[in-house]
Every structure is written in C-alpha cells, then in structure tokens.
Amino acid sequence: MAEHDIRELEEELPREEDEQLDEENRLKPEFVDSVIEAVDEGDESRAYELVEPLHPADIADLLELLQPERRHMLAAAITDLMTAEVVSELNDYVRDDMIEALPPEAVAEIAEQLDTDDAVQLIEDLDPAEQRAILAEMEPEDRAAIENALSYPEETAGRLMQRELVAVPEHLTVGDLIDYLRDNDDLPTEFFEVFIVDHRHRPVGSCQLSWILRCPRHIALSDVMLRDQTLIPVDMDQEEVALRFQKYALISAAVVDEGGRLVGQLTVDDIVHIIQEEAGEDALLMSGAGEGDINEPIRDAYWARVRWLVANLGTALIASVIIATFDSAIAQLTALAILMPIVPSLGGNAGTQTMAVTVRAIATNQLTRSNTRRMLGREFRVALLNGATVAVVIGIGVAAVFTPMLGLVIAAAMIINILTAGLAGVAVPVLFDRVGQDPAVASSVFVTMITDSMGFFAFLGLAVASGMVA
C-alpha cells in the first residue's frame, strides 16, 4: 500500500521533476538541443519520441524556440502531435509562418477542431485570397461562424468571442436544465455559466454551474439566476473587455449585438492573454519598440523602431540648436561642455519615471479627470524632493571640482529641469489620452524633447546669466 502510494504521488507530480522542464517550467536547453540534434540528423522517429510526452503548450514553446527551417522540419516529423491546442498556443508570427507553409485543406482541418475564437485567430492575419481558399475547404456551419466573426473589427469582442455556449429559456427548473445538459450532445465541452434568455434570445440572467449543482431539481432557474450580469457589446474594444473582466472578477460573460440578443460568450482564459498583452505592451510602446515580439520579422521590427529613432533625431537636433546659440560661451569655458549633458540626462530619467506611472494609471482607469490635478500636485512634490536631492549632490561636487558659481548654476538648472520633467511626465500622456491617442505611444518623444531642451537651456542660460562667461 505504501509503495503504491509513492508511485501514485510520483505519477501525480510530474511537472515539477521531469526531464524536459526546468524549475521555472521552461523547456531545458539540453532537451531543446537534443530535439535540434534529432532534427538536424533527419531522425524523425527520435524527434517524435522526444516531443510526444510534452503538453501542447510546451510543444508550441519548443517550435517557437527553433529557427524557422528547423521548425518546419520538426512540424513535418510530428504531424499528428500538431493538434489544434498546439496551434492555438503558438505565437502569432510563428503560427502565421507555419500556416502559410501548409496547404489550405490542412489548415481547414485544424480550424474545424478549434473553437470559433481560436479558428479566427488562426486565419485573421492571412491575406484575403488565402483566407478564402481555407474557408472554401470548411463545413458550411463552421465557415459561417468564422465569416461572421471576421465581419467584426479586429480587437473587438466579436472577434474574441466563442459562439459555443449554453442558453436556455427562463421557465426551466434546475432539473429540466440538468436533463437538457445530459441529453444534448451538441454543447461546448467546457462552460462556466448557463445563460438564461427570453423568447427573443436576449439574456435575462445567468447561473454559475456551482449554484445549479447545489440546488434541488424543482427550483426554478428564474429563482437562482443572477439578473444583474455584465453584458459585453459585440463591438467593444478588447482592452475595455479586459478591464471589465478584471473589475468585476468575471469568469465568463455574455456578448450581445445591437438589439441586445445573445450572440456569443467570452471566457476568462481568452481574456487572460489580452490582459497580459495590454499590460505588457506599454513598456514596449513607451520605448518605441512597436509590438516588440521576438518572433516579429526583422523588417517589421526595423520599421517599427526606426521611425522613433528618426523622431528622436529630430528632438536631438532641437537640443543641438539650443547648444549652438551658446557656442561662444562653451568656447570660453569648456567645463560647460563637460557638464552640460548631466542636466538633460537626469531630467529625461525623471520624466520617464513620472510618465511610466502616469501611463500605467491611465491604462488601469485609476487616473481620470477627477484626480488629474491631484496627480499633478503629487508629482510636483515628488519632483521637488528629487530635484533638491540631486541638486545638492551635483552642486557640491561641481563646486568642489570647478567653481562654487558653477555648482550653483548646475544645481539650479537641475531643480528647474526635474520639476519640468515631473509636470511634462503627467501632462503629455494625459493630453494624448484626452485627444484619444494611446498615451504610451508618443509620450516618450515629447517628454524627452522637453527635458532635453530645458536641460541644456537652463544650464547654459543660467551660466551666461550668472556672468561667468560673456
């Protein structure tokens, strides 16, 4: 018995101690290397044997880790492991790359195994001719569902939702519902709530499955259902949808069309990806790295980034023009040239700090018109403290190495620039948001432009005003 128990425990805890995954649940490099070796040697059966025990999500990770050529070779070796789950877990770029390499019939076959939302994701980025070729290979019903989903704009609830759901009329009892679920073979495999609809298919309530299981059979659904459910309009933006799921801690939600009719459902496992993407993309957008996916083709990454570098070149030139107006002062006192990059550098850093906080607060709906003024006041005070601290440090240092007057000048310039950074760090993203632009996208360029210009201008201008140079 004891021996049996131990064996059972070992069987039940494989993920923590298996050969393929490290302690952080990533594929071990040695394991990946052995797959690469098998692929390179053309040993398909060895490759299959290695990959076979993996979870679909790990097979997807493995394909992402390989170079494109090896990826295609491995996929060819493990065709029957390339299930719908694997395909739906693949990174967008990797999936598109692999789908383009398959014939339309094969793609159609994979798409038919998937829920509508995953099938849509599979083909939405392909060009229209390819989409048509794949759709032509599908069963009419699946095709209609996908075509309907594709008719909604990208990144809306209509694209994300599953059409598969359980909806019943309100006159049923708990017992009727259980019988319906037992008898009906055409239901989704997994669902978390049952929607109660009126005769026009408009949702009037919802029931968590746990309530249904805990109620006697004779209770009417209308007595246990929750009437005040969160309905998601079919054209709602996915970022908005993600915020609702978070705010109201939803597991699933009904999607309704303009007439209020139930057309689909969203479940939290699909929303989790959106939440992660939307929360993570701000760091990428603020740095000007575009989508910043490591599987993005090089030409896309180049184009996404070079635009911001050229914009940054423009702002750097503004700084150069400011410096140029002080060139005789610099020629007289090269200490100015030596010290002048410090002020804009610190200002840029302080501005980026405030901007990151502001962008995050806007994205999570924590910063609205009601508290913008309070936020500005708060950042002004933080900037005053930061500016004073940095000014004292640099002021004393410069006074000791150069002259006390130069120490005073750089300290004053530092306070001015860090205060400017604090205000710009709040104001720029807030203004972008008010005019309907994503505050994460262009704020950096403007904040840096402001802190660079102010940094050079304040330092060089104060130096001239102090009379230390002509």
Place this chain on the structure above:
Amino acid sequence: MAEHDIRELEEELPREEDEQLDEENRLKPEFVDSVIEAVDEGDESRAYELVEPLHPADIADLLELLQPERRHMLAAAITDLMTAEVVSELNDYVRDDMIEALPPEAVAEIAEQLDTDDAVQLIEDLDPAEQRAILAEMEPEDRAAIENALSYPEETAGRLMQRELVAVPEHLTVGDLIDYLRDNDDLPTEFFEVFIVDHRHRPVGSCQLSWILRCPRHIALSDVMLRDQTLIPVDMDQEEVALRFQKYALISAAVVDEGGRLVGQLTVDDIVHIIQEEAGEDALLMSGAGEGDINEPIRDAYWARVRWLVANLGTALIASVIIATFDSAIAQLTALAILMPIVPSLGGNAGTQTMAVTVRAIATNQLTRSNTRRMLGREFRVALLNGATVAVVIGIGVAAVFTPMLGLVIAAAMIINILTAGLAGVAVPVLFDRVGQDPAVASSVFVTMITDSMGFFAFLGLAVASGMVA
C-alpha cells in the same frame, strides 16, 4: 408585451447608459464632483443616495479618486455600503490607509466576511501589533486560516490561495457528488472544479463542473475526472503561478503542500490581478519608478525614484569624464559640443527599445538559453539597419551644415553606438536574469551607461582620429 419587453431590456443593459459611468466604464467626473460636493457640505444622506446604486468595484474606484480626508468622511457616511467586496477591490495603499483608521473589531468583522485570500490581503501589510489586535477579535477558525496563510512568504501561492474548496473521495459517483453538494451547507459559494482526493487528502484528479452536469448519475467520478492536473506547490512564487495559469489556460488549480496534500485552491479571478501587475510593472521598473502606484505615499515614491536618479548621476559623470578628456578638441571646434549629445541620445533610445523587447521576452518565458544567441543575431541585424538609416540622415545633414569629414565622423559614431546599444540591450537583461536578478530593475542604468559612454567616446574619439582637431 412589447412595452414589457422594452422595459426589461432597459433594466438589463444599465451599465452602458447610466449616469455614473462614462463609455469607458469609468466614473464620470461630474458624478464624482457631486459626491465631493455632498461630502464637503456634510450632507451624509445625499452622499449615501449617490453612492448606493454603484457596484462595489465602482465604490472602491470612487474612494480611490478622493483625497484622503474626503475618503474618510465618505466612508463614515456610507458605512453599511463598505462591504467586504468594496474593501477587497481597493488599491493596497488606499485600503491600508482606511483600515488603519478603523478599530480592530470593525476590521475583524470585515475580514470574517471575506475569503481567506482577501482577508490576508487586508491585514498583511499592517504592523504585527495591529495584526494581532485584529486576529484576537476573530472567530478561532477564521483566525487559524489567516495565521496559516501569513506563515507562507509574501507573493507565494500559500498567501494567494483560498482554503475554501470542494474535495471528495474517488469512490463517489456523479450522483453521490451532486447529493453531497446539495446537502452540504458549508461549501464555498462559487467554485469551478471539484478535486478528487485519496485517503491522505492528496489530489488524484479533478472534475470541471460542466462534465459533472453532463454525466448520468451512475457514472463513477474516477471515470470522468482529469488525472493529469496542474498542481501548484504552496511555496511557488506568484509570478510563476501566473505563468502556469496562462500557459495551461487554467480556471482553478489545486495547491499542495510538501507532502502532496491538498491545502487550498487558486482561482483565475485572483490570478488575473497578478498577471496584470506583473506584466505592467516592467515598464515602471525599467523607468526606475518602483511600484509606481499613484496612491503610494510621497515619501515612498521619492525614495523609490531618487535612488535611480542618483545612480543615473553616477553614469552621467562617467560621460562627463570622457568628454573632459577631449576638452582641448572641443575648445578648438565648438561644433563638436553642439553635435555630441546626438550620438548618445540615439544610442540610449535604441538600447531602450532592445532592452524592452528582451525584458518582455524573458518575462513571458519566450527567451531562454536555447535562443539567446539567435536573439543576439536578430538584434544585431535590426541595429545594423537602424544604425545605417540614422547614420545616413545625420551624416548628410552634418556634412551639409558643417564639413563632409564631420558628417562621416558622426555617421560612423552613430553606427558604432547603435550596434553597441543592440548588443547591450540584449546582453544586460539576459545577464541579470542568469544571476537571478529581475532583468527589469537595473538594466536601464547599465544600458544607458554603456550607450552614453560609447556615444561620446566614439564621436569625440573619431573626430580626433580623423585629424580635424589636434
């Protein structure tokens, strides 16, 4: 009938069109202003009337939007609306501020209404004396559950999990389980799966509620249960937990102790907050803004940020030392001073782009030792394209305004620095990750130090080497 239908529809779609929320589901500033007015006038019944129709999550948002003094006044006016749901939705800082203002009995009363995980969150940041005072007011059973949770390190599964769950032995049938659920009053209100345990309370399988509802009563649970479930060790870090939930699209998961016994469950609605926080915090960490919560006390925000500003001051001084070694060259040709900030500025921007991509890829387990070399090669090529583009633009411009030789010098320095930025942007966060440090935290300082130093050195050094200055 038609009239009835319309009224029903209006009742069911209130969230889209009510007076308190705007189209993005945020509280309208006018509504917030009217609450502030009522609070300022001391009109408690008016304040209550305004707040009463709100969802608990919106009451929490409203409290967050107010200044601390008004927040306390409003809370006093709406005591019986300050339910456990409201408290658990509050921002950490705002909650701590409000909890500290309440007597221990009142906090204990709120804590007893909450699930363990929310109750723990309520008191975990209080100082030990306050914690003890609150725990002393609680029922022994609730107190024991909270004390047990507090015994696990912060940010682990043990802190996040709920002890409330449904676990049954494996010999039951579907019908036995349904009877057990119907007869037992002591079960959690909401649950998404039932855990099947052996006689030592170790999980051997799990059943989604939808499977149970769809099976005939006589089927044995051991025939429908999923044996290969994801088990979460009680000491697993919350970031790791969040990645598992995403990777395997989990709705809930069993938490097990070192002996493999079931001690709690995690549900996705609690994990969603972690996913959002962990994904969003990278932008804040990279900018050196610490937690970057807009409700963080000013002294905490100051301390979090000023450290990085002082570190940045150190790296800016390194740049100054490099400039100082070229001061005679600058005195001879002030064009060098005018142009020199451009090269480090662009390098810093390019480095930040690559770093943001790298940090994101590490955080999502997309970048591992298996593909680091490929990533370096990729970023090198993107940097070469970016560097060449920017170098051509600035080179031609400088050649036209100053001299062709100076155009060549700045173009060459730009390519060198953007390539350096690309390599540093990958290497720095990867190295931090390898030595077990969070790559988002200190990478910025190091990447900026490298691109600043290389920028000034390459530009001024090439200028001297070209012979245009002595």
